Amino acid sequence: MYIKRIKLENFRNYENLDVEFSKDFNLIYGNNAQGKTNILESIYISALGRSFQTNKDNELIKIGKEKANVEIDYVRKDREGKITLEIADKKTFYINGIKQKRLSDIIGKINIVLFYPDNINIIKGGPSERRKFLDIMISQLKPNYLHLLNRYLKTLEQRNAYLKQIKFDNKREDLLEIWDEKLSELSSEIYKYREEYIEKIREKIETIHNKITNCGKEQEKLEIFFISSGKTQKDFLEKLKETREIDIKRGFTSTGIHRDDFEIYINGKDVGIYGSQGQQRTSVLSLKLTELNIIYDEIGEEPILLLDDFMSELDENRRTNLTKVIDKNQVFITCTDKILVENKNNTIYHINNAKLIKD
Numbered sequence: 437m438y439i440k441r442i443k444l445e446n447f448r449n450y451e452n453l454d455v456e457f458s459k460d461f462n463l464i465y466g467n468n469a470q471g472k473t474n475i476l477e478s479i480y481i482s483a484l485g486r487s488f489q490t491n492k493d494n495e496l497i498k499i500g501k502e503k504a505n506v507e508i509d510y511v512r513k514d515r516e517g518k519i520t521l522e523i524a525d526k527k528t529f530y531i532n533g534i535k536q537k538r539l540s541d542i543i544g545k546i547n548i549v550l551f552y553p554d555n556i557n558i559i560k561g562g563p564s565e566r567r568k569f570l571d572i573m574i575s576q577l578k579p580n581y582l583h584l585l586n587r588y589l590k591t592l593e594q595r596n597a598y599l600k601q602i603k604f605d606n607k608r609e610d611l612l613e614i615w616d617e618k619l620s621e622l623s624s625e626i627y628k629y630r631e632e633y634i635e636k637i638r639e640k641i642e643t644i645h646n647k648i649t650n651c652g653k654e655q656e657k658l659e660i661f662f663i664s665s666g667k668t669q670k671d672f673l674e675k676l677k678e679t680r681e682i683d684i685k686r687g688f689t690s691t692g693i694h695r696d697d698f699e700i701y702i703n704g705k706d707v708g709i710y711g712s713q714g715q716q717r718t719s720v721l722s723l724k725l726t727e728l729n730i731i732y733d734e735i736g737e738e739p740i741l742l743l744d745d746f747m748s749e750l751d752e753n754r755r756t757n758l759t760k761v762i763d764k765n766q767v768f769i770t771c772t773d774k775i776l777v778e779n780k781n782n783t784i785y786h787i788n789n790a791k792l793i794k795d
């Protein structure tokens with residue numbers, strides 16, 4: 437699949453942009469603060485319904501303006517389509533002109549994988565960063581997953597509120613069982629998805645990692661381990677019972693899939709703790725390329741790859757190995773210098789103060 441055209445109106449630093457893109461490698465180069473990342477953001481938000489840079493929608497609107505528009509024409513194997521996004525007091529999405537009621541209805545219309553500098557936090561950051569990675573990947577492929585996750589988070593919020601009522605208003609403790617029952621049921625369903633996708637990552641990541649680290653060194657063995665507090669509904673229910681007393685004291689739920697995590701090991705050591713900078717960066721790249729591969733397997737089409745800050749994120753070796761691994765994907769690359777990716781069909785755009793001109 438590929439994006440044919442992007443139109444932006446009052447989005448970030450763009451007043452008016454209307455550009456057609458190539459279905460191969462699109463290289464967008466220009467000085468800092470010209471609007472490179474903002475273009476990728478407009479693609480990301482059209483694919484996943486939210487930004488990777490902010491949770492505040494009003495930041496997406498050009499300062500001094502009241503509303504922003506993003507329009508993306510895409511082509512898939514069997515159909516073409518248009519995603520339109522209006523951002524004002526709230527976000528409204530349209531697919532081929534038809535207003536979409538739920539955010540989950542737009543996810544998956546175009547499939548993307550973003551690789552950008554902050555991704556290093558998947559390795560170096562806390563468990564929530566890794567859950568986010570997993571959740572975004574699964575949501576793109578399984579709309580039901582996002583529903584489950586939202587229901588879980590809502591139920592969790594209700595349970596937490598009730599825990600506080602037990603502590604401060606002497607509410608009945610046994611009524612917690614209603615929430616426990618619901619939470620543990622949702623937990624076991626979410627667990628199944630996460631376990632399934634960790635397994636898919638496990639099947640592919642070692643080979644991919646070897647391909648991108650292949651520079652004459654001894655081969656690294658990369659492993660991934662999923663960490664969850666249970667598997668079955670019964671497990672989760674028992675855990676909730678075990679921690680009930682402490683949960684009441686704390687006023688929040690200390691066990692459940694909202695605490696899930698995964699670990700990545702290279703040659704038997706946790707790369708988040710013991711890995712070198714280079715190993716950490718390469719591990720993120722391996723994860724991202726594995727994501728790309730899994731999406732392809734599931735939908736039978738190559739997802740779009742967004743690579744922000746290409747030169748500063750990856751050294752020459754990794755860049756070369758990366759482009760060897762990418763085959764038929766449409767790719768958007770941003771960088772500050774004009775570069776060409778070897779053996780690929782490059783289309784180059786120069787960006788200057790929100791104006792994009794084909795070189």
Ligand SMILES: Nc1ncnc2c1ncn2[C@@H]1O[C@H](COP(=O)(O)OP(=O)(O)OP(=O)(O)O)[C@@H](O)[C@H]1O
Pocket residue numbers: 447448449450467468469470471472473474475494495496497498499772
């Ligand atoms: N809502 C907004 N209204 C107007 N300008 C904005 C808005 N949000 C961000 N900007 C500006 O957009 C400009 C371009 O940002 P962007 O992150 O796309 O730059 P970039 O080309 O990726 O730069 P770098 O090479 O430093 O990463 C910045 O100067 C930023 O201040």
Ligand SMILES: [Mg+2]
Pocket residue numbers: 472473474744745
């Ligand atoms: Mg940038």
